[in-house]
Amino acid sequence: xxxxxxxxxxxxxxxxxxxxxxxxxxxxxxxxxxxxxxxxxxxxxxxxxxxxxxxxxxxxxxxxxxxxxxxxxxxxxxxxxxxxxxxxxxxxxxxxxxxxxxxxxxxxxxxxxxxxxxxxxxxxxxxxxxxxxxxxxxxxxxxxxxxxxxxxxxxxxxxxxxxxxxxxxxxxxxxxxxxxxxxxxxxxxxxxxxxxxxxxxxxxxxxxxxxxxxxxxxxxxxxxxxxxxxxxxxxxxxxxxxxxxxxxxxxxxxx
Numbered sequence: 001x002x003x004x005x006x007x008x009x010x011x012x013x014x015x016x017x018x019x020x021x022x023x024x025x026x027x028x029x030x031x032x033x034x035x036x037x038x039x040x041x042x043x044x045x046x047x048x049x050x051x052x053x054x055x056x057x058x059x060x061x062x063x064x065x066x067x068x069x070x071x072x073x074x075x076x077x078x079x080x081x082x083x084x085x086x087x088x089x090x091x092x093x094x095x096x097x098x099x100x101x102x103x104x105x106x107x108x109x110x111x112x113x114x115x116x117x118x119x120x121x122x123x124x125x126x127x128x129x130x131x132x133x134x135x136x137x138x139x140x141x142x143x144x145x146x147x148x149x150x151x152x153x154x155x156x157x158x159x160x161x162x163x164x165x166x167x168x169x170x171x172x173x174x175x176x177x178x179x180x181x182x183x184x185x186x187x188x189x190x191x192x193x194x195x196x197x198x199x200x201x202x203x204x205x206x207x208x209x210x211x212x213x214x215x216x217x218x219x220x221x222x223x224x225x226x227x228x229x230x231x232x233x234x235x236x237x238x239x240x241x242x243x244x245x246x247x248x249x250x251x252x253x254x255x
Contacts, residue, residue: 099126
């Protein structure tokens with residue numbers, strides 16, 4: 001999928017992204033705490049190279065990290081900066097492609113690429129380019145944290161939809177419903193996603209539909225690509241172990 005269409009998907013979603021969570025504020029803190037436990041260092045420089053509207057980046061800033069956030073979507077990155085400022089947090093944000101990160105070598109102690117962002121890249125060449133860029137901007141022995149869906153299970157079952165998620169306003173009043181339909185390609189690995197949001201509109205429902213494509217990367221395959229890009233000690237950590245909502249590939253930059 002052309003990078004412009006991925007950017008457009010998230011540009012269109014940016015204003016409504018928090019509505020995919022039942023409680024976005026709680027998710028920010030929970031995800032930040034889970035990543036903090038894996039990082040386990042003080043006052044380090046973190047790059048969230050797929051920051052979206054700031055769920056993980058803001059969570060880590062709340063834990064005391066110095067965080068920079070980039071995203072392919074200019075609207076999402078800009079919202080992340082505004083959301084951080086609203087919480088009196090420092091979060092530098094910019095629009096950038098994770099395959100071409102605009103930072104000097106060895107700039108960061110930790111790179112985070114969470115929330116199934118890497119599988120928007122649809123070829124081994126592009127995934128390798130992104131992982132190599134992450135390796136380049138990490139200091140030697142720096143930490144990489146990448147989260148994806150549990151694709152080993154999904155590649156076996158090939159589901160065609162996700163359960164609906166309901167977001168309520170703080171007063172428990174209006175609801176928003178989010179769900180997805182998946183259309184698998186003939187190769188059994190790539191799938192087109194239709195993202196549906198039902199938003200209340202004066203007693204009726206207004207529907208927003210956005211479309212994008214993913215590559216369902218198995219854990220072994222992604223770990224292998226990370227090794228080729230210069231990472232060592234790669235290990236998958238599961239949600240029941242970390243408290244993070246997706247499986248996490250944890251690896252170190254080769255010295």
